[in-house]
Amino acid sequence: MKKLMLLGGLRYLLPVIEEAHKLGVYVITADYLPDNIAHKYSDEYCNVSIIDKEAVLKAALELKIDGILSHAVDPGVVSAAYVAEQMGLPFQCSYEAACILQDKSKFRAFLAEHGFNCPKAKGYNNSEEAIKDIDYFNWPVIVKPVDSAGSKGVTKVENKADLRDAIETALQSSLSKHFVIEDFLDKVGAQSSADIFTIDGKLVYPTYSDQLFDPDAANPYTPAIEIWPASMEQKFQDNLTEQLQKLFTLLNVKSGIYNVESRVCSDGKAYIMEVSPRGGGNRIAELQDMATGQSLIRNEIRKALGMPLDDITAPKYDGVWCNYILHSNKPGTFVSVDINPDFEKKYVRDIGLIVKPGDKIVPFTGANNSLGTLFLQFKNREDVENILSQIDRYISIQLA
Template sequence: MPQKKLMLLGGLRYLLPVIEEAHKLGVYVITADYLPDNIAHKYSDEYCNVSIIDKDAVLRAARELKIDGILSHAVDPGVTAAAYVAEKMGLPFQCSYEAACILQDKSLFRKFLSEHGFNCPKAKGYTNVEDALEDVGFFNWPVIVKPVDSAGSKGVTKVTDKADLKSAIETALSASITKNCIIEDFLDKVGAQSSADIFTVDGKLVYPAYSDQLFDKNAANPYTPAIEIWPASMEQKFQDDLTAQLQRLFTLLGVKSGIYNVESRVCSDGKAYIMEVSPRGGGNRIAELQDMATGQSLIVGEIKKALGMPMDDITAPQYDGVWCNFILHSSEEGSLVSIEIDPEFKSKYVRDVGLIVKPGDHITPFKGANNSLGTLFLRFETREELDAAISNPDSWVHIKLK
């Protein structure tokens, strides 16, 4: 039987566990983007130089390479191209190309949610500053301004003073691939927002998951996730409500099998809101941590799905302890000297260290996921233990710059 070929769009470090698991399955892995020095290309079997936002170019390359499956795992810009290629070549994907376009565009997604009666903030999309400024009175202030097509909190600004709106719009437009932004009412959350990976099988949500996503108020961008915790502290009734909302959304969109990254929150109006749904694994190694914490493998499931291979059973997650994805970052700029973790703390609580920087690298303030220094996977027996540790991280992790 010929070796199956899997195309992975992108070349970031997040793809390394996908490549590793694919190789264990005997799969030939092709990584594709326009940056040949990206780290994932050093571990794949073949590199294809193509812009992953050019869906027709990706399709031509995929046909030439005779691929059997395609993923854009944790790589937001490649999702619509992956859906497009899969649809044109008759390959498995989470959803149709049309559904992927809706999910990947924050403005289209808000419109879809509103039209179908989901809980949804008042929102509107724009392609230029002038049109947006004319709608100042449309929103309930404060507002949040975002690119419609970026991930990792890049280009996102909360605006309280209307005088600052113009600058926020310009920031969002500059961070957008398509030069489109969205303005929406800022939803005042209760407790922690959730960001987690979920999994559907034949359109049914079989693996719902929720986390506590926390932020560093002292970071250069206080809306960039800094800590993620499983299981979530969200009340079960809201988790059940969100699971039902997601299932209704997936039914409306006619989705199939695969992984999705979902952001959600409970707000001060007593309602649970789906904020974002993307047909891909999340960044910050979310699927890796969830796999480690639950003993299931979303990554293997996603690879097998993409290649049309029989999947292992995937069921609702049960967590072995309390887990934390701690995003290493700096509030200052400088040259990295070292990152040191207290040996006793490391031995007791650290399950994985994923540094993406080395001494001498230039470090910039934490404005988005692309400014992180790496991740630590931490495991505790209780939430109280975890909360005590993350309340004073300076006592166990030391980032030295010069």
């Protein structure tokens, strides 16, 4: 029986564990939090810090694993790439490439060096050096931790006087205590966040979404709604696919899933914002699998274990799908999510609630503060926009 190690223990891993078990795979989940939910469903739990690549390698060797993934778990990606390389196991890319992709500062530098559309950006490990460069950037700017996901620690800064506070916010969310400052790109339409798939370095499954935000959220840069397929003009989608293929060729990637964020900006150019060699958070791969009939999750497991892959092709969506991130803009104690019965029957395809009555709820500042997700299916874009414009009529969060 093949052994698959999954780094992390979040709920996002449950469909991966379920699919692995269908394939007859023995699943080991690993992190330093034994009470995380995924450990209740795996075959074995390994207590190790997933950001300590040497410790993960030691555990992987002792457990004699056949594959490793950090699906939807951003902090473990570099360790997973390192272990795979050291043990000769399949992974999306080399350890070196993973280090570039996972560090926002290194990634921006790589894009600039190779002629990609890229905002002016620079990485730092202390506020004083950044303050000295205050006039280097075209304001406003975005300040981000180089190594966080889910919009944690990200701040748009309009006024130079507010830069120091934004840096402190970024540093608090950075494991490495490094941050990046970059020009704020004024986007046109919606940003995209979607999971794609390569086979032997070729992008065979390109796709894009509309990622929307809640302007009333505590952090208005945390994704609140995602819609597939994207409303982005086809010429920009084609250009992004070309840019991604160029990137993958330069990095000499192999087969596997990637979460990609991209956008079209007011300068008429399409920009790759982030590329991570893992499945995305917010159950993105699950929704895309449900909406297209292909299984990125199953094939990512097969890839990790050196098993044959399905014939993966560019996706076609059955209607228009929406990933609605349940969240609260105020603190309180969770009571319930009330969904209109007619709305639920007509549009809701999956309810992924991750809180229970009595849980303490905090305002929505990052993906880790969500209450769960709803997968919604519509016939067309007009229906989506009509429903979302009055979503409070159909869904309400009850707090005490």
